[in-house]
Amino acid sequence: MKLAIINGSPRYKNSNSTLLMDQFLKGFSSKSEIAQSYLVGTENKKKALADFVESDTVLIIFPLYTDCKPGIVKEFFESLLGVENSVQKRVGFIVQSGFPESIHSEALERYLQKLTKRLGHIYLGTVIKGGVEGIKIMPPGMTKKLFGQFEKLGSYFAEFQNFDPKIMKQLRTPYKLSASRIFFFNLISKTGLTNFYWDMNLKKNNAFEQRFDKPFSV
Amino acid sequence: MKKITILNGDIHPEKKIFSEYIHQVEEKLMSEKLEVHVFNINSMNLFYCKGCWSCWWKTPGKCDIQDDGSQIFQSVINSDFIIFASPLIAGFTSSALKKITDRFVCLLHPYIQIKNGENHHQKRYEKYPDFGLILEQEADTDEEDIEIVKNIYGRLSLNFHNNMRFCHFTESNKPEEIAHEISHY
Numbered sequence A: 001m002k003l004a005i006i007n008g009s010p011r012y013k014n015s016n017s018t019l020l021m022d023q024f025l026k027g028f029s030s031k032s033e034i035a036q037s038y039l040v041g042t043e044n045k046k047k048a049l050a051d052f053v054e055s056d057t058v059l060i061i062f063p064l065y066t067d068c069k070p071g072i073v074k075e076f077f078e079s080l081l082g083v084e085n086s087v088q089k090r091v092g093f094i095v096q097s098g099f100p101e102s103i104h105s106e107a108l109e110r111y112l113q114k115l116t117k118r119l120g121h122i123y124l125g126t127v128i129k130g131g132v133e134g135i136k137i138m139p140p141g142m143t144k145k146l147f148g149q150f151e152k153l154g155s156y157f158a159e160f161q162n163f164d165p166k167i168m169k170q171l172r173t174p175y176k177l178s179a180s181r182i183f184f185f186n187l188i189s190k191t192g193l194t195n196f197y198w199d200m201n202l203k204k205n206n207a208f209e210q211r212f213d214k215p216f217s218v
Numbered sequence B: 001m002k003k004i005t006i007l008n009g010d011i012h013p014e015k016k017i018f019s020e021y022i023h024q025v026e027e028k029l030m031s032e033k034l035e036v037h038v039f040n041i042n043s044m045n046l047f048y049c050k051g052c053w054s055c056w057w058k059t060p061g062k063c064d065i066q067d068d069g070s071q072i073f074q075s076v077i078n079s080d081f082i083i084f085a086s087p088l089i090a091g092f093t094s095s096a097l098k099k100i101t102d103r104f105v106c107l108l109h110p111y112i113q114i115k116n117g118e119n120h121h122q123k124r125y126e127k128y129p130d131f132g133l134i135l136e137q138e139a140d141t142d143e144e145d146i147e148i149v150k151n152i153y154g155r156l157s158l159n160f161h162n163n164m165r166f167c168h169f170t171e172s173n174k175p176e177e178i179a180h181e182i183s184h185y
């Protein structure tokens, strides 16, 4: 297997996509060649396209942006239309998002499947994982399970050249919020705990008092 | 209905056909006595979102990138209706259009609410204009592609607390029909 991993985060290397991919690669630990590339910057885009062309298996990981792929990822997909299809490739996707429910990524998943077919390649599926924003600042205890799952995803991929269906299923739960989770949300929303992450960062930047600003109102 | 913003995501304006169609929509809307603002995204100075969250926790509501973005945000949030216009490329609207759509996040508030049993971000502004899609098909566009595009823009409307009012195609609708429809909302 000649594997290319394309990281489509607009945050480049300093991203949640990178953190998750590192775990995947830890599990992968195979001697086969891996080409890694990014989509931020002209030279990186060129390398990503070249890596795509030269590999037989491609994984594309990126964050969900407005329940869709980010602009730079769409630009990359457009560039694939101009590629001469000499070999049929095996292409898989990993989409990770801020909100925990996989329903936000479901429409995009349909798109990715259709795109792969349109390009004439073999679709390996889309790993969907929500609740990823903030993992960089979480204590190890909180990310242990997630990182372990991505490590397993990597070791399975090295062995079977495919995504582990069991892990995929675990990662995409919950599909929607359960009734008890909604109840809990409503209960604690009064305490401000649901917005803890945003408030913490607003305060750190001395912007808390301006948080309701409407700069584009006329 | 008074003010309309058209976001033209054509990335091959030299081919003329699509952008000329959009220009006709603009003229027909004006002849319906509407104020129309057209942004040809591809010819503007616009950068991709960097995912920095400045717009949510450093300068609330304002994007950190110094380019033509502000003109568009200002127009969009103060319009009564938005048109997302683009030829389909690789089964979806253009990367140019998605480039500016990503950055609409600055128009939302980071705080979370539950809507339809899902997490969503709260409004920053009182009202978010409804929108319509004007698309041009590719040689291989099929029913499934159209369903997927509608599905994804339906998700966008959930995120932005507005409604998708139509999905029209340059192949099957006349510019005056679209303008007429919008003027009657």
Ligand SMILES: Cc1cc2nc3c(=O)[nH]c(=O)nc-3n(C[C@H](O)[C@H](O)[C@H](O)COP(=O)(O)O)c2cc1C
Pocket (backbone or CB within 6 Å): A009, A010, A011, A014, A015, A016, A017, A018, A062, A063, A064, A065, A066, A067, A068, A096, A097, A098, A099, A100, A104, A132, A133, A134, B049, B050, B051, B052, B053, B102, B103, B105, B159
């Ligand atoms: C412009 C923008 C739009 C986003 N849209 C969504 C969204 O619609 N749904 C969601 O769950 N998360 C959304 N997110 C959150 C990202 O998907 C999440 O933070 C992800 O972990 C970022 O990954 P990265 O660090 O690899 O870029 C958005 C983030 C940004 C910056």
